Amino acid sequence: KAGVTQTPRYLIKTRGQQVTLSCSPISGHRSVSWYQQTPGQGLQFLFEYFSETQRNKGNFPGRFSGRQFSNSRSEMNVSTLELGDSALYLCASSLAYNKNTEAFFGQGTRLTVV
């Protein structure tokens, strides 16, 4: 059974540009969450999607957005990139929409903003 796939693995962008990251969850999983990981702040929750609907959103500016497709694949977009957006972006998939459901992470996309 394939795990969570995130593409691309690495990305370098310039300040002011926008970026789209992709996540394919484990087959059969319908919940996808996104996290930002930095050395200073650790893992911070961005948002969570279930059945194509955003169910919850973390404390990030509106430049961060996402969506989920009918096949449960998800994308997140960051517009007007800032240097501080450099981070490892992690996607996690879960089987169902339940607070005790285990989350399985992809390898992440390392975004560097220069």
Next chain:
Amino acid sequence: TQLLEQSPQFLSIQEGENLTVYCNSSSVFSSLQWYRQEPGEGPVLLVTVVTGGEVKKLKRLTFQFGDARKDSSLHITAAQPGDTGLYLCAGASMYSGGGADGLTFGKGTHLIIQP
């Protein structure tokens, strides 16, 4: 805002020693998960504890959930170099809607096991 404090932040010990890392909060969690992350990779789920006082064992790793579901510990017996990594605890809120939303992560314990 729920916070999970992990301690110690950094730990470097010799192969064969025992160690315990802690995850503490003033908030109650419906469940708590432990992950291990290696550089450049995503976190890998080790265990989920749900019931207060629950103890789970995974080979040389023992996980305990506090009776009040506010804290947890991870004990490693006879540590090996392969145990090296960033250990993260994550709590699922009692009050969030569900899924992985509201997973609050600690900042992690960087563990190095020297041969």
